[in-house]
Amino acid sequence: MNAKQRKSRVQGGWSVPNKVRSDKDKIKPPAVPCWVGKNIDQHKVEEKKFIYEEVSEGFHQKPAVKVISKPGVYDISTEPGGNSRLRLFPLFIEPKVADEIYETLFHELPWRQQSDIRRDGEKYLQPRLTTWYGDQPYSYSGVTHPARTDWHPTLLRIKELIADCTGLSFNSMLANLYRDGHDSLAWHSDDEKSLGPQPTIASVSFGDTRTFQLRKKPPPEKAGDYELMQHVDVPLTHGSLLVMEGATQDDWQHRIPREYHDRSGRINLTFRVIFPE
Ligand SMILES: O=C(O)CCC(=O)C(=O)O
Numbered sequence: 001m002n003a004k005q006r007k008s009r010v011q012g013g014w015s016v017p018n019k020v021r022s023d024k025d026k027i028k029p030p031a032v033p034c035w036v037g038k039n040i041d042q043h044k045v046e047e048k049k050f051i052y053e054e055v056s057e058g059f060h061q062k063p064a065v066k067v068i069s070k071p072g073v074y075d076i077s078t079e080p081g082g083n084s085r086l087r088l089f090p091l092f093i094e095p096k097v098a099d100e101i102y103e104t105l106f107h108e109l110p111w112r113q114q115s116d117i118r119r120d121g122e123k124y125l126q127p128r129l130t131t132w133y134g135d136q137p138y139s140y141s142g143v144t145h146p147a148r149t150d151w152h153p154t155l156l157r158i159k160e161l162i163a164d165c166t167g168l169s170f171n172s173m174l175a176n177l178y179r180d181g182h183d184s185l186a187w188h189s190d191d192e193k194s195l196g197p198q199p200t201i202a203s204v205s206f207g208d209t210r211t212f213q214l215r216k217k218p219p220p221e222k223a224g225d226y227e228l229m230q231h232v233d234v235p236l237t238h239g240s241l242l243v244m245e246g247a248t249q250d251d252w253q254h255r256i257p258r259e260y261h262d263r264s265g266r267i268n269l270t271f272r273v274i275f276p277e
């Protein structure tokens with residue numbers, strides 16, 4: 001790795017330059033290694049010194065997680081393929097109306113627990129319930145939701161509210177019901193061919209707050225090492241709207257992680273445009 005690559009890997013997109021540390025903060029190897037004279041010959045001591053330098057050279061810092069919770073437009077990355085943009089409207093639907101919508105959708109949508117196919121080919125029940133509305137069927141991870149055109153009136157109302165607020169119109173929607181904190185959604189991108197290039201997705205949430213996490217996809221030379229890439233957390237609150245645009249699905253993955261403390265139910269609706277395949 002050359003000096004330039006090392007610098008960009010350590011600094012990441014949002015990191016601030018490290019504080020200049022005083023000499024006493026710098027960790028230095030002891031002038032005389034403590035094992036000298038303890039049955040280890042000088043040749044081995046030289047080897048150890050070399051290893052020490054390699055460790056400090058190869059140390060990489062994980063960038064701090066950026067948290068987005070205020071209303072606004074956020075370009076979370078800029079790449080030759082375009083900007084990855086999030087737009088957050090935390091109070092898109094006022095809490096009292098959002099309460100009613102949660103109850104209606106919880107009781108009246110045709111929720112089902114589907115089976116995903118894992119990479120090893122095994123089938124497992126998704127840790128959440130889902131339902132799909134759209135003129136076309138929608139397939140991902142071995143699951144196919146058949147087309148369903150009998151839109152629930154509450155969904156149509158929300159779709160109109162999104163169009164009024166953002167100017168965006170959609171022809172389909174995938175809904176997720178997280179029954180409690182144990183329900184989750186694994187890392188993925190909404191990049192199926194049927195969604196077209198650089199899809200715009202509008203995500204509306206009701207019920208308990210869950211953290212929507214994003215992580216930047218590593219470039220090929222980083223060989224799938226997500227640990228050192230930028231991470232963004234967006235707490236999605238009752239009645240919030242999050243719009244993902246531009247290169248977000250090309251350059252980032254997202255998930256809803258399992259929680260290790262109590263959470264009550266949450267419904268998430270992701271409005272999309274789907275094209276015939
Ligand atoms: O529940 C959420 O907020 C995320 C939903 C999602 O990522 C998806 O349906 O693809």
